Amino acid sequence: MHKFAFYLPTGSSPPDLASAYLVGSDGVPVRAELSLSGSTIVCNSRNPDALGLSLLWPVSEFGVVQLETTRLPPRDEPYHLHIELCRHRLMRISLKREEWGLFDYPGMEQIAERLDQARDLFIQALQTADDPRAAARLADQALSHAVWASEQMCLFHAAVFLSRRQQGGGFSHGYLGVALGSGTPRVALNGRLGELFDFVRVPFVWREIQPKEQGAEYDTIDNWLKLCAKSNLAVRGGPLLNFGVQFVPDWMYLWENDYEAVVDFAREHIRRTTQRYKTKITHWVVASGLHADNVFVFNFEQIMDLTRMAAITIRQNVPRCQLVLDLTQPWGEYYARNQRTVPPLLYAEMAVQSAVPFDAFGLQFLLGLDSEGFRVRDLLQVSTLIDRLANLGKPLHITAVGVPSKSGAGGLWRAPWSDQVQADWFTSFAEIALSRPYVESICISSLTDSADRGIPYSGVLREDLTPKSAFHRLAELRRRLAPESRPAT
Numbered sequence: 001m002h003k004f005a006f007y008l009p010t011g012s013s014p015p016d017l018a019s020a021y022l023v024g025s026d027g028v029p030v031r032a033e034l035s036l037s038g039s040t041i042v043c044n045s046r047n048p049d050a051l052g053l054s055l056l057w058p059v060s061e062f063g064v065v066q067l068e069t070t071r072l073p074p075r076d077e078p079y080h081l082h083i084e085l086c087r088h089r090l091m092r093i094s095l096k097r098e099e100w101g102l103f104d105y106p107g108m109e110q111i112a113e114r115l116d117q118a119r120d121l122f123i124q125a126l127q128t129a130d131d132p133r134a135a136a137r138l139a140d141q142a143l144s145h146a147v148w149a150s151e152q153m154c155l156f157h158a159a160v161f162l163s164r165r166q167q168g169g170g171f172s173h174g175y176l177g178v179a180l181g182s183g184t185p186r187v188a189l190n191g192r193l194g195e196l197f198d199f200v201r202v203p204f205v206w207r208e209i210q211p212k213e214q215g216a217e218y219d220t221i222d223n224w225l226k227l228c229a230k231s232n233l234a235v236r237g238g239p240l241l242n243f244g245v246q247f248v249p250d251w252m253y254l255w256e257n258d259y260e261a262v263v264d265f266a267r268e269h270i271r272r273t274t275q276r277y278k279t280k281i282t283h284w285v286v287a288s289g290l291h292a293d294n295v296f297v298f299n300f301e302q303i304m305d306l307t308r309m310a311a312i313t314i315r316q317n318v319p320r321c322q323l324v325l326d327l328t329q330p331w332g333e334y335y336a337r338n339q340r341t342v343p344p345l346l347y348a349e350m351a352v353q354s355a356v357p358f359d360a361f362g363l364q365f366l367l368g369l370d371s372e373g374f375r376v377r378d379l380l381q382v383s384t385l386i387d388r389l390a391n392l393g394k395p396l397h398i399t400a401v402g403v404p405s406k407s408g409a410g411g412l413w414r415a416p417w418s419d420q421v422q423a424d425w426f427t428s429f430a431e432i433a434l435s436r437p438y439v440e441s442i443c444i445s446s447l448t449d450s451a452d453r454g455i456p457y458s459g460v461l462r463e464d465l466t467p468k469s470a471f472h473r474l475a476e477l478r479r480r481l482a483p484e485s486r487p488a489t
Helices: 081-099 109-127 132-167 191-195 219-230 250-255 259-276 300-317 344-353 379-390 419-434 469-481
Strands: 002-005 021-023 033-037 040-044 052-059 063-068 176-179 199-202 234-237 283-288 322-327 360-366 396-402 439-444
Touching (some): 002 081, 040 052, 052 132, 081 109, 132 379, 132 419, 199 219, 250 259, 259 300, 283 300, 300 322, 300 344, 322 344, 344 379, 360 379, 379 396, 419 469
Parallel strands (some): 176 199, 176 439, 199 234, 283 322, 322 360
Antiparallel strands (some): 052 063
16 A cells, blocks of 8 residues: 655645556556545555555646655555655756766756756755655655656757757658648638648548448548648548547447457558548548557457558558558556557557557647646656657657646646646657657647637637637747758858
8 A cells, every 4th residue: 555645735625636657667558546535645456566655736836746755665654755756856867867878968057057956955955854844845845856857858858859959960851740621611721831841640530431331531631622622731641440439430339349340441441541542632530549549459469460450551552651640648547447459659569569560659748737747747758758758769759848838737848738837748749859859850739729629729829710829939940940041062
């Protein structure tokens, strides 16, 4: 059993356990029963290993973000939650600082000074452990310094490598795109998009393409492609396979207990679609979220079999296409609730080891929604996850990225969500992602705002199609990253 005592100011609400889960040393969420007992979080798990607690936590002068404690062995006495959250952050900073070679790097002096302040306050918190409330106040101050400094460290590291990538011609190809949705106004595909985007991703929702078992309807997609051609925008397609409730046709539920039939229907859907568009689309998201969300509760072997089948079928129809395997909810919170799913990094590792014929991974960062897998993370966690996935040796595409421009639940980043905060987040994220040479593209999840689509108000255009601050800031970043002109020879 793990227990974590917290000491919040009088009148403050207790931590929201809807966001909380245990996590193991390898980053995989662990199944457990969590409850509040006064000012203590009680975690009952059958796992005897050292575990950490992840939860949505207020960070003074920064926001409300999902944070983790250090990995700790079970014991009857409660751990001090404030101290353990701070300890974990300082440990992660030290590891990344060493990995990135930033301990003595010129220009890091101010960031290092703030990190030293965080360390000193943390030491004071440890020395004041006999007064838990005083220790909590000191640990909270240390955590605030540490989170701010860790984000500045990430942006400093990104600036260095972004410049190197630009000088090496790393941005000479199209790398910035946007996903279209069924609610996207057709008039939004105007000439201005070329100022910002290199490509659009057209959705291929099986439920909409084949609402009845017999026949298929591609008129909507055909119209999208015609509009994209008029706007001189490159087109990417997918995902072709997604077994979330919003993607599966209703008639497929008649076959939910017949796995072989499901596979046959899925194969035919993929074959028919890629055959139709093989001369127009050569970049496909093969499958998205099979590891996290499937209405038919496939087991591990079936999930991997569907992944392999989808990739092979596309490759047979379009031999020279680029195939992307998409990871959703990349921190894997869902696995703590549903053991029939697969942790995202385990799914990624198995796809590589089992020789699934795909070219790159896709990764989604959709944050700012009070729902499992969509709560706000800070930039150090984003950077760390991108680096970790790169260790699998495949290029990476950010297939969906979005945060809101209006305040909502699910956490805050630096300030209540607004046009300006959204623009700051998009720009910071893009700099961090594109500073990695293995990140080949970024796709904004929503072109236009909508209160009822995915992350509400996450578009770069308002509902009246006027550009938001995020549009202008990303356009400015694109101009800054344009290949440097070379002198004539």
